[in-house]
Amino acid sequence: MKKHNFSAGPCILPQPVFQKASEAVLNFNDLGLSILEISHRSKDFVEVMETARNLALEHLGLQEKGYKALFLHGGASLQFLMTAYNLLENKAAYLNTGTWSDKAIKEAKVLGEVVEVASSKNENFNFIPKNYSIPSDVDYFHCTSNNTIFGTQLQSFPETNAPLVCDMSSDIFSRQLDFSKFSLIYAGAQKNMGPSGTTLVIIKEDILGKVSRAIPSMLNYKMHIEKDSMFNTPAVFPVYVSMLTLQWLKDLGGISAIEKVNNQKAKILYQEIDRNPLFDGFVVNKEDRSKMNATFNIKKPELKDSFDSLIQEAGISGINGHRSVGGYRASMYNAMPLESVELLVEVMKDFEKHA
Numbered sequence: 001m002k003k004h005n006f007s008a009g010p011c012i013l014p015q016p017v018f019q020k021a022s023e024a025v026l027n028f029n030d031l032g033l034s035i036l037e038i039s040h041r042s043k044d045f046v047e048v049m050e051t052a053r054n055l056a057l058e059h060l061g062l063q064e065k066g067y068k069a070l071f072l073h074g075g076a077s078l079q080f081l082m083t084a085y086n087l088l089e090n091k092a093a094y095l096n097t098g099t100w101s102d103k104a105i106k107e108a109k110v111l112g113e114v115v116e117v118a119s120s121k122n123e124n125f126n127f128i129p130k131n132y133s134i135p136s137d138v139d140y141f142h143c144t145s146n147n148t149i150f151g152t153q154l155q156s157f158p159e160t161n162a163p164l165v166c167d168m169s170s171d172i173f174s175r176q177l178d179f180s181k182f183s184l185i186y187a188g189a190q191k192n193m194g195p196s197g198t199t200l201v202i203i204k205e206d207i208l209g210k211v212s213r214a215i216p217s218m219l220n221y222k223m224h225i226e227k228d229s230m231f232n233t234p235a236v237f238p239v240y241v242s243m244l245t246l247q248w249l250k251d252l253g254g255i256s257a258i259e260k261v262n263n264q265k266a267k268i269l270y271q272e273i274d275r276n277p278l279f280d281g282f283v284v285n286k287e288d289r290s291k292m293n294a295t296f297n298i299k300k301p302e303l304k305d306s307f308d309s310l311i312q313e314a315g316i317s318g319i320n321g322h323r324s325v326g327g328y329r330a331s332m333y334n335a336m337p338l339e340s341v342e343l344l345v346e347v348m349k350d351f352e353k354h355a
């Protein structure tokens, strides 16, 4: 039986994408070859790479606006360093809203001065700081749009003259934003776009070339742009599966269509967390709640085993909270059907009846 996968990442992908990807492993484009054995320089794969890059820009409304899309190696974690390497000359501003922001700050500090404009670290990141100011003389401002671990999400982004750099690993393509406000967006594929092994980077080209340090080729965005994201062998299969997912999203009606479903999923789950006397949400301010990752706790720890067995019987998988937070975390990425969230809500209601 196919499980209802609420895992935070690597995560659920659309079932038709799994189907097509599995076919391509055996026989890609009727070439009589597997996608796993073809040259990344072959016409068929170059087309995959181009399609994936174009679809990413198209979904974000960034075509012909001076942006380039890249599929790189090293995960979002390498982008913590790479953004600083390419953009940080003197000083950069960072908003610290979670473990991932904290790691990004640590990497940037290797290369320059970091101003932490605000932080919720002392509260284990259970809220989004607001009303901070960004110094006018920074090279860029970095934030994380969705805190995958604690389940908070930025609902708005600050106005600043500095280039806006954002880690959107866990909510890219999930909601409409004015993406042209951002100068650089990066996202590990494995949260909302594809399997692990590739990272999408969207860069406004005019922010590059402003630092004085020498940049090694593999860390140099300009080099990757020049080589059309093929400086070295790209992650052929993850890029292919990402392309399939972006195509799936387009066929569905794009971000605006999926956002409606995402809103509905988050609404019914949070309604139940708030209504059900046996559960508590983790996030302090309701307006900071993430629509991708909902965190909650059982008020009476002695009831945990009985909830866990109900979850298991229902075929629900991957809802244990991150080890640094505990409790439960239901991740509801684009590919998660509304029906799976409805099922989880049913189980929570049943649990209340039988507790």
Ligand SMILES: *Cc1c(COP(=O)(O)O)cnc(C)c1O
Pocket (backbone or CB within 6 Å): 009, 074, 075, 076, 077, 078, 100, 144, 146, 147, 148, 167, 168, 169, 170, 188, 189, 191
């Ligand atoms: C998962 C995650 C990362 C780390 O991604 P890797 O690809 O494993 O390096 C970074 N930022 C956010 C917001 C994440 O959710």
